[in-house]
Amino acid sequence: AQSVTQPDIHITVSEGASLELRCNYSYGATPYLFWYVQSPGQGLQLLLKYFSGDTLVQGIKGFEAEFKRSQSSFNLRKPSVHWSDAAEYFCAVGGHFGNEKLTFGTGTRLTIIP
Amino acid sequence: KAGVTQTPRYLIKTRGQQVTLSCSPISGHRSVSWYQQTPGQGLQFLFEYFSETQRNKGNFPGRFSGRQFSNSRSEMNVSTLELGDSALYLCASSSNAGAEEKLFFGSGTQLSVL
Numbered sequence: 001a002q003s004v005t006q007p008d009i010h011i012t013v014s015e016g017a018s019l020e021l022r023c024n025y026s027y028g029a030t031p032y033l034f035w036y037v038q039s040p041g042q043g044l045q046l047l048l049k050y051f052s053g054d055t056l057v058q059g060i061k062g063f064e065a066e067f068k069r070s071q072s073s074f075n076l077r078k079p080s081v082h083w084s085d086a087a088e089y090f091c092a093v094g095g096h097f098g099n100e101k102l103t104f105g106t107g108t109r110l111t112i113i114p
Numbered sequence: 115k116a117g118v119t120q121t122p123r124y125l126i127k128t129r130g131q132q133v134t135l136s137c138s139p140i141s142g143h144r145s146v147s148w149y150q151q152t153p154g155q156g157l158q159f160l161f162e163y164f165s166e167t168q169r170n171k172g173n174f175p176g177r178f179s180g181r182q183f184s185n186s187r188s189e190m191n192v193s194t195l196e197l198g199d200s201a202l203y204l205c206a207s208s209s210n211a212g213a214e215e216k217l218f219f220g221s222g223t224q225l226s227v228l
Contacts, residue, residue, distance in 0.1 A: 036219075042221055043118070043204055043222055044204065044206075044219040045219070046216055046217065051214075090157065098214065098215065099215055099216070099217050100145075100162055100170050101147075101159050101162065101170045101172070102157075102159060103159070104156055104157035105156075106156045107157075
């Protein structure tokens with residue numbers, strides 16, 4: 001069965017500092033991988049996705065993620081965080097065809113300090 | 115273009131009752147998925163409907179059911195409510211399944227079971 005692990009429950013970074021959120025997955029074939037962000041009381045917004053090709057993918061809001069098959073990882077990065085990036089971030093792996101039946105990690109809550 | 119609309123936004127029920135939640139997808143989208151979000155279990159896939167047919171199903175008891183209408187609007191029903199059913203229920207729509215298709219999430223229905 002597929003699974004996603006986000007080892008960091010909560011991360012605090014200073015505004016302007018760089019950010020890396022970790023994600024490890026377990027999936028039998030080439031995975032479809034996603035990062036979503038959720039602000040309090042809101043639904044999920046897609047930041048970026050990987051399903052083939054270039055292993056470094058660019059997303060919205062200045063985020064990027066790198067797929068590393070050898071490490072079963074799909075870490076999310078941003079070179080300089082803004083206070084508005086404070087939210088909860090979820091990594092997910094998709095089903096056989098892509099975005100159906102997503103399996104989510106437990107999420108990482110990001111706090112930004114001035 | 116209007117986003118995914120979920121109604122009601124908040125709901126309070128008592129144990130043993132049943133509840134129906136509604137989701138209106140983005141115009142033109144034919145796939146609707148439902149997810150349950152709780153602090154303990156995180157985000158879990160409930161089911162997905164496409165053109166009025168259930169195409170995928172998660173590991174939830176039969177008390178959880180859904181349907182999709184010809185206009186792609188979807189409802190989910192939970193019968194014999196239990197305290198553990200308290201959760202944020204999220205609906206997502208897309209044109210179809212597949213990695214190329216983007217999932218759009220609604221803001222959810224917060225269900226509290228007393």
